[in-house]
Structure formats: C-alpha cells, structure tokens
Amino acid sequence: MRFISSKAKIHGEIEGDAMVLGSSVIGSRTLIGEGCIIGYPIRKTLKTILTDSTVKKVDLKAYDERSSGSQIGKNVIIRSGALIYERANIGDDVETGHHILVREDSKIGSRTRIGTNTVIDGSVEVGCNVNIQSGAYIPPGTIIEDDVFIGPYAVITNDLYPPSPKIMGVTIKKGAVIGAGSILIAGITVGERAIVAGGSIVTRDVPPNTVVKGRPARHYLTRDEYDAKRQKHLE
Numbered sequence: 001m002r003f004i005s006s007k008a009k010i011h012g013e014i015e016g017d018a019m020v021l022g023s024s025v026i027g028s029r030t031l032i033g034e035g036c037i038i039g040y041p042i043r044k045t046l047k048t049i050l051t052d053s054t055v056k057k058v059d060l061k062a063y064d065e066r067s068s069g070s071q072i073g074k075n076v077i078i079r080s081g082a083l084i085y086e087r088a089n090i091g092d093d094v095e096t097g098h099h100i101l102v103r104e105d106s107k108i109g110s111r112t113r114i115g116t117n118t119v120i121d122g123s124v125e126v127g128c129n130v131n132i133q134s135g136a137y138i139p140p141g142t143i144i145e146d147d148v149f150i151g152p153y154a155v156i157t158n159d160l161y162p163p164s165p166k167i168m169g170v171t172i173k174k175g176a177v178i179g180a181g182s183i184l185i186a187g188i189t190v191g192e193r194a195i196v197a198g199g200s201i202v203t204r205d206v207p208p209n210t211v212v213k214g215r216p217a218r219h220y221l222t223r224d225e226y227d228a229k230r231q232k233h234l235e
Contacts, residue, residue, distance in 0.1 A: 005039070005064045012072075015080070019060065022067030022086055027074035033098075034080040039069040042086055042104045073110065085122070097134060115152065133180070141169025148172050151180035151198060160186045173208070193223050 003019040004010065012030030014020065020032065021039035032038060041049070045066045049055055055062050070084045073092035078084070081099035090108045097116030102108065106124040115134035120126070124138050127146035135153040138144070142156050150172075158167045168187035172178065176190045179198030190196060194206040197213030197220065206212050209223035221229075 001060075003060045003064070005067075005069075007064070008039075008069065011074075012076070021060070021064045022069035024067075024069035024072070026072050027076060027092065029074055030072055030076040030078070032072075032078050033082065036078055036080065036082045036084070038072065038078075038084045039067045039086045040083055041067050045086065079116075091128070109146065127174070139169075141167045143169060143171045145172060145174040145176075145192075147175045148178070149176075150178045151182065153180060154178050154182045154184070156184045157186045176206075195223065195226055 002017045004014060005021050007022060008020045008024045010020065010026045011028040012026045014032045016034035018032045018034060018036040024039040026032060041063050049058060049062050049066055067086045069086055071089045073090060075093045076090060077095045079096055079098045082096055084102045085104040087104040088102045088106050091110035093111045094108055096114040099116060100114050100118045102120045103122030106120050106122055108126045109128035109130065111128055112126055112130040114132045117134055118132055118136045121139045123140040124142045126144045129146055130144055130148045132150045133152040136150050137155045139156055139158040141158045156170050158169050160168060170184045170186065171189045173190060173192040175193040177195040179196050179200065181199045182196045183201045185203045188202055188205050190206045191208030193209050195211040196202055196206065196217060197211065200213050200217040201215040203216045210219060211221040211223060211226045212218060213220045
C-alpha cells in the first residue's frame with residue numbers, strides 16, 4: 001500500500017508501494033524503494049496513539065498525524081524494504097542495501113553505505129564515507145567516525161552485564177577496519193586506523209594503528225606492517 005503524507009516534502013522519487021509518514025523530508029534525486037517505510041513512529045508515539053481515547057482507528061492516518069518524520073538528504077538510494085524511524089537523519093549521497101533498519105535519533109553521514117539487513121538500533125552516530133557491510137548490528141550509544149569499514153555480520157554490543165539499564169557505547173575512530181563476524185564488547189574504543197581481524201572478540205581498547213586478532217583479541221601487527229602485507233598481496 002502506497003501512502004505519502006500531505007505533510008512530507010518530497011523532492012525525490014518514491015518507488016511503488018512505499019510509505020512516507022509525518023513531516024519527512026526527502027531530498028532531490030533521492031530514490032525511496034518499493035516497500036520502504038519512512039518516518040515510522042517510535043515506541044512512545046505508538047503508546048500515545050494506543051492510549052488516546054480520541055483515536056478512533058489505529059491506522060496509517062493515525063501514525064501520520066503523530067510522526068515527526070525522517071530527514072533524508074540528496075542523491076540517496078534507499079533500497080526496497082528499508083524501515084527508517086521518525087527522528088532519523090540520513091545525509092547526502094548515502095546508499096543502502098535491502099531491508100535495513102535505522103531507528104530514531106540516529107545520524108548517518110554523507111557518502112556512507114549500509115549493507116542489506118543491517119540494523120542501526122537507535123541513537124547511533126555514523127560519520128561520513130563509512131562502509132557498513134551486510135548484516136551488521138549497531139546498538140544505541142555507538143559512535144562510528146569517518147572512513148570506517150565494518151565487515152559483514154559484525155556485532156557491536158553496549159551492555160556489559162545483560163540485561164541491564166546501563167548502556168556503554170562503543171567508539172570506532174576514524175579510518176578503523178572491523179573484520180567480518182567480529183564482536184566488539186560494550187564500552188571499548190577502537191583507535192584511529194586500527195584493524196580488528198575477522199572473527200575476533202574485542203574486550204579492551206585497541207590502540208591506534210594496531211592490528212588485533214583472536215578470541216579475545218590481542219596485538220598481532222602494526223598498521224604499517226598490515227598495509228605492507230596488503231600491498232604485496234595486491235601486486
């Protein structure tokens with residue numbers, strides 16, 4: 001079912017049965033794919049709708065009236081099946097795979113790519129020119145700086161003693177690389193240009209320009225040594 005809010009400002013293209021709710025803004029030359037939902041209400045909004053006796057029917061009209069909408073920049077491609085919550089902000093030249101989730105209060109910087117089935121689970125900061133591969137899980141409190149690479153099915157956590165109410169976000173500094181299937185434990189910082197080898201479990205801070213691997217991850221190489229090996233492999 002296609003639904004475009006009368007409050008939304010649409011400067012791009014909407015494909016098929018997509019939905020745009022609330023005061024969403026879609027930038028020029030942006031494509032919203034089939035089946036996407038932009039501006040989906042947060043939990044608090046849904047609860048308000050469900051408990052409001054003046055709401056006669058819980059439907060898209062009710063959602064649209066209460067949603068504050070999403071902000072999506074120019075030259076963006078949001079592929080089919082994406083779900084973008086209200087209060088999410090996506091910058092220019094971002095490109096996503098299919099069936100991604102971006103929850104409220106998340107900010108995605110320009111020129112970032114987000115792979116299929118990735119979950120950005122609210123209150124996340126993602127910098128510019130970040131490459132997030134398919135299936136990654138990124139929880140609230142995570143900060144990802146510019147030029148970071150996150151491999152497929154990497155998992156970031158934010159709770160040292162689950163389930164608990166104390167959130168400890170992970171910070172990934174500029175130019176770092178997180179290998180496929182890695183797990184980053186709550187509260188750690190991965191330093192600038194550091195590399196986490198695929199399949200590692202990172203339980204402590206990773207210094208800048210360092211390569212770590214293992215379960216738990218330990219020092220393996222310097223970034224310069226890694227880059228030399230990489231260059232030799234490419235020759």
